[in-house]
Amino acid sequence: MTAKDPDCRAAIRARLQSRQLPLAHGHRLFRGQGDGALCACCDRFITTSEIQFDVECPEAGGPDGERERTRLSMHLQCFSAWVAESRLLADEAMAGKATQASGSGL
Ligand SMILES: [Zn+2]
Numbered sequence: 181m182t183a184k185d186p187d188c189r190a191a192i193r194a195r196l197q198s199r200q201l202p203l204a205h206g207h208r209l210f211r212g213q214g215d216g217a218l219c220a221c222c223d224r225f226i227t228t229s230e231i232q233f234d235v236e237c238p239e240a241g242g243p244d245g246e247r248e249r250t251r252l253s254m255h256l257q258c259f260s261a262w263v264a265e266s267r268l269l270a271d272e273a274m275a276g277k278a279t280q281a282s283g284s285g286l
Contacts, residue, residue, distance in 0.1 A: 188222040189261045195221070196262075196269055202237045202250065204266035210234040221258035233259040 195201040214226035226232045236249045
């Protein structure tokens with residue numbers, strides 16, 4: 181929440197961890213001019229002078245097998261931060277599993 185954090189990466193990371201944001205995986209991407217939508221990453225409006233990324237994420241396993249898609253709007257820089265933080269979290273999850281597996285195996 182500081183001006184020195186233009187990418188809002190800490191906020192995005194917290195949202196990924198609390199599952200308010202899905203991990204960047206298997207999404208469809210639309211790029212265009214801002215239309216005043218609320219950014220899913222930083223809670224600021226995307227103005228018409230900015231680039232807006234619309235992301236359609238597959239909803240994680242609905243019970244009825246419905247292919248509901250969540251549509252998120254985000255700033256250009258928020259999108260790249262979201263992708264970067266998603267990768268980091270995925271890597272950490274993999275590393276955590278590997279450590280657990282080798283630890284319990286020995
Ligand atoms: Zn944003």
